[in-house]
Amino acid sequence: MNARPLLQAEHLHKEYKLPRGQTLRALDDVSLTVMQGETLGLVGESGCGKSTLGRCLLRLTDLSSGDIVFEGRNISALSERALRPIRRRMQMVFQDSYASLNPRRRIGDLIAEPLRVHPDNEGRKRSAADITARLDELMSLVGLPQSALARYPHEFSGGQRQRINIARALALSPQLVVADEPVSALDVSIQAQIVNLFTDLRERLGLTYVFIAHDLAVVRQISTRVAVMYLGAIVEIGDTDTVLHNPAHPYTAALISAVPEPVIRHDAQRSLLRGDVPSPVSPPSGCRFHTRCPQAQPRCSAETPELRDFGDARQAACHFPLGLSA
Numbered sequence: 001m002n003a004r005p006l007l008q009a010e011h012l013h014k015e016y017k018l019p020r021g022q023t024l025r026a027l028d029d030v031s032l033t034v035m036q037g038e039t040l041g042l043v044g045e046s047g048c049g050k051s052t053l054g055r056c057l058l059r060l061t062d063l064s065s066g067d068i069v070f071e072g073r074n075i076s077a078l079s080e081r082a083l084r085p086i087r088r089r090m091q092m093v094f095q096d097s098y099a100s101l102n103p104r105r106r107i108g109d110l111i112a113e114p115l116r117v118h119p120d121n122e123g124r125k126r127s128a129a130d131i132t133a134r135l136d137e138l139m140s141l142v143g144l145p146q147s148a149l150a151r152y153p154h155e156f157s158g159g160q161r162q163r164i165n166i167a168r169a170l171a172l173s174p175q176l177v178v179a180d181e182p183v184s185a186l187d188v189s190i191q192a193q194i195v196n197l198f199t200d201l202r203e204r205l206g207l208t209y210v211f212i213a214h215d216l217a218v219v220r221q222i223s224t225r226v227a228v229m230y231l232g233a234i235v236e237i238g239d240t241d242t243v244l245h246n247p248a249h250p251y252t253a254a255l256i257s258a259v260p261e262p263v264i265r266h267d268a269q270r271s272l273l274r275g276d277v278p279s280p281v282s283p284p285s286g287c288r289f290h291t292r293c294p295q296a297q298p299r300c301s302a303e304t305p306e307l308r309d310f311g312d313a314r315q316a317a318c319h320f321p322l323g324l325s326a
């Protein structure tokens with residue numbers, strides 16, 4: 001793997017203003033680097049900010065503050081116009097394969113749309129013959145027959161529609177694909193096929209992924225590294241094997257505990273998550289996980305732990321990390 005950073009996010013904050021003057025902190029000082037050719041899995045309970053982070057990384061949602069450097073260029077403050085040539089290099093695949101496809105248009109038209117809008121690498125408008133050739137290429141990349149191009153979205157199964165969405169996302173040969181729960185709505189047997197397709201495409205095309213999923217088994221299968229989010233912050237990040245088999249953060253351990261043992265083998269003590277996730281409108285002081293943490297000590301409610309290196313290809317934000325010296 002070529003170990004160059006493709007995307008660097010520094011101190012990202014995203015706040016939503018709610019009615020009655022309240023502020024919801026969906027992202028609270030998130031920093032991460034996505035290396036060229038890797039798959040960074042983003043995990044965490046519903047509402048922890050995974051989708052917001054994915055959308056902010058691609059500038060589909062505006063940041064409240066922070067910097068995003070993509071291919072060496074700071075894109076955090078670029079206008080829509082200046083972003084246009086960059087957008088083709090970063091694409092998103094969503095969970096709901098049907099909602100992303102206009103039901104009244106043929107698959108060929110849907111996939112050709114970005115090819116008609118964006119010029120080719122030499123800045124020229126693509127010819128009809130070029131577009132047809134590219135459509136054929138994309139169909140074979142995602143494992144669909146050419147005949148699919150003349151049909152409509154409702155004629156396909158969920159898994160096939162996700163293949164169509166992937167083909168559309170790949171039309172302009174992006175470097176980075178952010179996939180937001182791309183297999184969550186699919187049957188388990190189909191999930192495996194689509195995860196394999198993502199892996200295969202990464203290898204064939206040299207793609208880089210940010211792969212958002214709440215299902216740890218899926219994330220383990222596809223990710224080279226994993227970032228665990230809790231209440232708008234990254235609490236642990238590192239190599240997939242290290243994080244999922246030997247978690248340092250009690251929250252990661254609790255997430256893993258919730259997965260049946262044969263799916264993910266782990267040495268962590270069983271620790272069940274107690275209580276509900278606190279509101280991101282008024283997150284707990286200190287470590288935001290302290291209200292649910294079985295390990296919590298007085299220091300945890302007083303002092304916010306920073307993400308720290310533990311010399312084993314992982315960082316965790318915990319004063320009393322599991323199995324590691326504090």
Ligand SMILES: Nc1ncnc2c1ncn2[C@@H]1O[C@H](COP(=O)(O)OP(=O)(O)OP(=O)(O)O)[C@@H](O)[C@H]1O
Nearest residue numbers: 016024026044045046047048049050051052053280
């Ligand atoms: N447009 C919005 N306006 C106000 N609050 C929002 C908006 N979008 C997201 N939020 C809030 O921001 C927080 C993070 O949401 P986000 O969708 O990013 O989380 P998630 O981890 O992707 O969850 P899920 O898996 O349920 O999609 C949540 O508390 C959510 O309610």
